[in-house]
Amino acid sequence: MRSGDRSDLQLVNRTRLDSDELRATMLAAVDGWPVRRLRVHVRYSRGADFSGTCYYKRNLIYVNLGAHVRYPYGVRTSIARAQSNARAWWKPVYKLELPDAQRLVLFVFLHEFYHWLVHKARRNPRQKESMCDRFATRILVDRFDGRVHDDKGRSVPREAWDIHDVEGFVAAARAATHSAAALRKAATGPVPRPRGKGGQLLLFDV
Numbered sequence: 001m002r003s004g005d006r007s008d009l010q011l012v013n014r015t016r017l018d019s020d021e022l023r024a025t026m027l028a029a030v031d032g033w034p035v036r037r038l039r040v041h042v043r044y045s046r047g048a049d050f051s052g053t054c055y056y057k058r059n060l061i062y063v064n065l066g067a068h069v070r071y072p073y074g075v076r077t078s079i080a081r082a083q084s085n086a087r088a089w090w091k092p093v094y095k096l097e098l099p100d101a102q103r104l105v106l107f108v109f110l111h112e113f114y115h116w117l118v119h120k121a122r123r124n125p126r127q128k129e130s131m132c133d134r135f136a137t138r139i140l141v142d143r144f145d146g147r148v149h150d151d152k153g154r155s156v157p158r159e160a161w162d163i164h165d166v167e168g169f170v171a172a173a174r175a176a177t178h179s180a181a182a183l184r185k186a187a188t189g190p191v192p193r194p195r196g197k198g199g200q201l202l203l204f205d206v
Contacts (some may be wrong), residue, residue, distance in 0.1 A: 009035040013017070014043040015065055017102055025102060026109055029139050033117065034173060042110070043104055049073075052108040056119040061112045063105050072099050075107055077133040079161040093151045096137050096162055103144060110136035120173035135166045 009027060012020040024041065037059045045051060045064035055064040074095035082091050098104050112137045114135040118125050140146030141158075 003195065008037055008128065011049075012039070012040045014041070015067075015101075015105075018163040022102060022105065025106055025144075029106060029110060029143065030113060032122065032174070035071075039117070040109060050075075050104055050108050052112040054115040054119075056116060056125075057175060059089045059116075061109060061116065063108045063112070065101060065108075069101065071101065071104075072097050073104055074098075074149075075104070077137060077148075077161075078130045079093070079137050080132045080156075081160060081163055082139055094148055094156050095151070096140060097147045097149060101143070103140065103146070106144065107136050107140060107146075110139055114124065114170070117170040117173045120139070121170040122172065123170065131164060131166050134162065134164060138166065 010021040011025065011026070013022055016046070022042065038061070040060060040061045040063065042063045042065065042069045047066070048064065049066040049069050051064040054060070055062075074097050076132055077094050077096050078091060079082065079096075079185060080092040080094045082089055082199065084090070096107065098107060111132040114132040115125065115128065118131075134200055137148065148158075148161060
């Protein structure tokens with residue numbers, strides 16, 4: 001991602017977490033994805049451990065963090081593969097263990113960021129919670145030492161939860177951003193004048 005695009009992510013942090021470090025971590029986590037005009041507000045919640053909201057048309061993500069949360073913290077996710085029998089279906093409870101508040105904020109941000117990517121890719125936004133959790137979990141496991149375990153504390157193998165191409169599903173969001181950047185560059189660049197025979201510069205089109 002070009003440095004100009006990266007610098008467009010605006011962070012408003014009303015918690016005790018270091019704003020520069022938090023913003024740098026967010027940018028590192030979404031490197032390669034569009035963040036132009038995206039605003040992120042991080043604040044303390046009124047009681048919940050955490051929550052988040054994405055306002056597509058306003059390019060705005062809210063991340064709410066419980067000041068009372070103790071770490072390490074296990075986020076109950078919906079990343080597990082659905083299971084069923086003749087009478088019902090269910091999902092096992094898989095938890096993503098996070099070592100500190102910054103990682104919990106990052107998980108919520110990435111979950112909501114994926115909602116934003118779904119919108120930008122012009123995909124149906126309904127029933128995407130599991131995909132949002134998988135997108136966030138993949139990044140935290142791969143880049144930030146996140147660990148996935150079941151409700152009994154046993155480590156869960158990756159193939160049990162990493163079951164969709166979540167990045168490919170929203171690839172159009174990246175392509176659309178690159179196309180828009182190319183159009184902006186073309187619109188602001190110099191307009192060449194047509195040349196006639198022998199390479200002579202013409203003042204008028206012929």
